[in-house]
Amino acid sequence: MSADPMPARTGLIKRGDLIAVLDRAVEKQVTIISAPAGSGKTSLLRMWAERQGQDRRVAFMSVRPGQQDAQMFWLTLFAAVRSDKDAAPPPTTSGFDGHAMVEKVLSEIRTSGEKPFVLIIDDLHELDFPEAAEQLTSLLIDLPPFAHIVIGTRHDLPLRLPQLRLAGELAEIRAPQLRFTKDEAREVLAAAGITLPDQVADMLHQRTEGWAAGLRLAALSLAGHPDPERFVADFSGSDRTVAEYLMTEMLERQPPGVQRLLLCTSLLDQVNGELADLLTDSTGSERILLDLEDANAFVLSLDPDRTWFRYHHLFSDLLRLELRRTLAGGIPDLHRLAARWFANHDQAADAIRHLQAADAWTEAARLLTDHALSLTLDGRAGTVAALLRAFPAQIGENSPELALVYAIADLNHLRLDGAQAHLDIARSYAATTPPDRQYQLRTALVALDLLVARLGGNLDGVFQQVGELPSPVVGQSNADIAFASDLRAVALLNLGVAEAWSLRLADSEEHLLEGAKLARDIGRPYIEVACRAHLGFASTVHSVALARQRCEEAITLAAEHGWDTEPVIAPAQATLAGILIWTGEFDHGQQWLERARNATDSEGEPGIRLLVHLISAILPAARGRHREALAEFVAAAQVQARMAGEHALTPQVTAWTISTQARLGMIDQARTTLAAVDDRRATTGVIRNAAAAVRLAERDPTGARCELQTVLDGSARVNLHLTLVEAHLLDALACRELGDERAARAAVEQALNLAEPDRLILPFAMTGAWELLEALPTQGTSHAALVADILDAARGGATSGTGRPAPMAEELSPSELRVLRYLPTNLTRPEIAGELTVSLNTVNTHIRRIYAKFGVTGRSSAVQRGRELRLLSTGRT
Structure with a gap:
């Protein structure tokens, strides 16, 4: 045991932020620094104590390993606090009185003067005599105001300090605060003369979890290594230097029963008491895990109730290495036990992983086939793909048992031909399976057939298949009833999406709401998010405000589950972007459009990709960047060309493509595109508007008004409210060209009447008709505020809020x-x-x-x- 400060070690980095934390903590009467071995406690304390220019007296003592002599501890502590270092130390006695020694230490501190005094007691966990906690508590609670004690320990002693805590005189610094940051990890490497690319240094920081000893041991091994990046990629707790440290400082210090628990459960990513009892064939594991966490033994709880735990990455690596060395033959049985537990607790993915680790490939394949659809409906298609990749090559794509799983993987990457081939194999396999599995497999096949039709853009196929769904069977098992509910939720989702892309918006809204409610009732949040993500688009049949509200609700729900960057929420993000652009919030709309683009795979669902391209086109069109808009309209048309059926927004894409070509002066191309429109669509409102735009580009305002006649008199089919606003604005532009200002103002006023309820600004910006508003007298319109908004947006005004303010x-x-x-x-x-x-x-x-x-x-x-x-x-x- 040492009572004198030792020289600071070289090679340590300056941890300024942590020193500042300790500075504040030492203002309290007592500070406890409690963290695992190798966390940098001693280095921090020495660095803090040995700084120059401190206006306080600092004494430092370390408890020797396995200190069981109470008298020796207190004599060393007394020597540390004495201001007269030349005085003779108190003699040892045969009848040592610990409490009397506590009073002697306190008396020495009180008479040492009023200058701030800090006593640092490091490695207090080594103290091992029965009265230690009681005697130390007496010392800590009776310190004079100018005295402070800082304790460094690997685990907490049973000190009773509630009064200090309530009085705000107890500071605690724990392992999370001691962990090195990414920048500090780079400094450690630099101090050792090692330079790594940032991403490699970050990988090392992740592997070590900021553990100081792990970083320093890695730096020692990296010095002079011929391939540092390969070293970091392979670095683990089985590295010789790390393994030796962890064996000596952690594992070998544990009793045999605790060591066995750690080894047997090391093959788990996380463990609880019940599972640990099963793997060790014992009881009381939860208490051991709690005690290990309290002792800072590289065991971390994962939930507020402290029922689930994990091991530090490097410690887990060491435990698995030691398990292979000491119990290799029993590892498959441990995996099977774990698989059984996870399967019984509805954690299929973990059960499958452990069956694969036990080389139980047949059981793993059957379990994955039975649960692949369920995992996919929970938004875990990536997990299904990863589990599939783990099977050996001999269980190939032609395996009947895994055919359903391969179909799901194909659909996840939009490989529709491959998915259809695997579904055909799965259909044959399902017919030969035992009766207790047939219903589930056939249900999965029906659900995937629906998805194939939707992803292929075969909207009529979706309607047909939903109409042919099997009725529920009387006397079904609970599992079959659950599968029937899943199938109905999937059917409602696919039906609602198909109806939305067919502009049957009222029907779409009804079925998506029903699907979302059912999904919530049966505990399928991913399906609920998918339904609500499309609900915003369907709600445009009522109002822009309702559609916006439902998009925002879907986005919030997705964020709660961590799916805010996943393709499932892209429809809501794209629709919200479109609504914001419709209402003139161009910058805000662009932000959501970027999110929708990022969430939409370049090979993803065609209906959503078409919507994203359409929204991506109208934004530059509204800003007068017509060439950029045309490129996006063309991209949307290319997506449509690969769909089996027709997306209901395709006529709008075609119409705006024609109008944009005309505004770019590409009259011949616009005429060619218009001539290619079939007779059925040629009479729709959007195409008649496009024809009028071409006439205006040709300086034929009379012809433009003729083209608009059927739209304005209501005989042409109009699906979107925007189309009517656009028609009146085109008519106003034609009237201006004809010199009829009165008719132009009347047409503009009618457009404003139609635009006012939803604050539709986009048509004014896209057509260029906003210029007509500049000459409109304020007293000549009942829409003065809307006119101001339109002019702001068209001129690039500040209509681009980044979010709703507090209501x-x-x-x-x-x-x-x-x-x-x-x-x-x-x-x-x-x-x-x-x-x-x-x-x-x-x-x-x-x-x-x-x-x-x-x-x-x-x-x-x-x-x-x-x-x-x-x-x-x-x-x-």
Whole structure:
């Protein structure tokens, strides 16, 4: 045991942030630093104690290994606190009184002066005599105000310090705070003269989990290594230097029963008490795991209730190495036991992994086939693919037992021909399986057939197959009932998506809502997210506001499950982007569009890819970048060309392609594209609008008005509300060309009437008709606020919020919202009343309520609050 500070070791890095943490902690009466062996406790304490220029007296002592002599401990501690280092040490006695020695130490501290004094006691875990905890507690709670004690230990002693904790005089620094950051890990390597690429250094940091000793041992092995990157890739707890350290400092210090538990459970990624009892054929494992975590023995709990645990990566590597060395013949049996436990607890993927590790390939194949669809419906198609890859080559793609699984893997990568071939093999296999498995396999086949039809764009095929689904069988087992519910949820999802892509939006909404509810009821959150991701698009049949709300709800739900970057949520992200662009929030829409692009695989579901390309086209079109828009329209058409059926948005893609070609001056190409439209689609509203755009580009405004006639009189089929707004704007442009300003204003006013409920700004920007609004007198329209928003968006104004602000305490009523939109204008209250055809008293009442709900007292502050809440334009008015 040493009571004198030792010289600081060279090669240590300066951990400024951690030193600052310790600085603050030492202001408390007692500081405990508790962390596993090799965490850098001693290095930190010496670095802190030996800094120059400290206005305090610091004493440092280390407890020797296995210290059982209470008298020797207290005499060494007394020597450490004495201010007179030349005084003779107290003699040893035969009748040592620990409590008297505690009082002697306290007396020495009290008489040493008022200068701040810190005593550091390192390696306190080595203290091993019965009275240690009680005597130390007496010392710690009676320290004078200017004295502080810092304790370094691998595990906590049973010190009773609740009063200090309640008084805020106890500071604790634990293992997570001592872990080296990525930057500090690079500094450790640099101090050893080692330079690694950042990604390799980060890999080493991940493997060591920031454990100081692991990093330093790796640095020692890396010095002079011919292939440092290969070393890091292979670095593990079985590395000789790491293994020796962990064996000596951790494993060999444990009792035989604890060692056996650690070894037998090391083949698990995580363990609980029940599973550990099974693998060790014993009881009491949970208590041991809890004690190991409390002792900082590289065991970490994974949940708040501390029922599941894992081992530090390097410690786990060492344990597996030692298991292979001492119990190699029993490892397959351990894997089988683990597989049985996981299977009985509905954790099929873990059960399959352990069967594979035990070379039980037949059992593993059957279990994977039985659960592959269920795993996929939980959003774990990647897990299914990984499990499939783990099978040996002799169990190939032509294996009947695994054919269903190979079909799922093919569908995950949109290999539809391969999926169909494997499904045919699986159908033959299902017919020969025992009756207790047939229903589940056939249910899985029906669900996958539906997915094949949808992914191939065969929307009619989806409708046909849903209509031919088998009815539930009376007397089904619980498992079969569960599979029937899964099948119905899948059918509702696929039916709703097919209806959405066919613009049967009301039917789509009904079935997607039903599918989402069923998925929630049966515990299939992935299917629920998938249904809700498409629900936003279906909801556009009602209003843009409802569609936006449902997109945001789907995105929030996906984020709760960690699927916010997965393809499953791309439909909601793309639809939300489209809605934001429709309503003039171009920058905000672009942000969501980028997320949708990132979540959409380049070879993913064609219906979603077509939607993403369409939204990607209208954004640059709205900003006047027509050539960029045309490239995206062409890409959308190419996706359609590979679909078995026709996406309902294809006529819109074709129409806007023609209009964009015309606006680029590509009249011949536009005419060619228009001529290729079949007779059935040629009479639709979107194509008639496109034909009018071509006429306008040809300087034929009279012809343009003729093309628009069937749209404006309601005889042409119109699916999207945007089409009618666009038609009136094209008519306004034609009237202007003809010199009929009155008719042009009337057409613009009608477009504003149609656009107002959903605040549709996109048609004004895409057609260029926003320029007509600049000449529109403020008093000549009842849509002054909308006009301001349109002009802001078209001119690049600040209509690009990055998110909704905090809502007000009470929402505005529709009537109050109408009044609010006039407040940014120059209209007086009587003029606003005239525009709205209501009494002045009504306007005054609404304005008072707006002020109250906004918490403001004047018109200008109400306008500002309305802009903050994105109820008003944030630009010119």
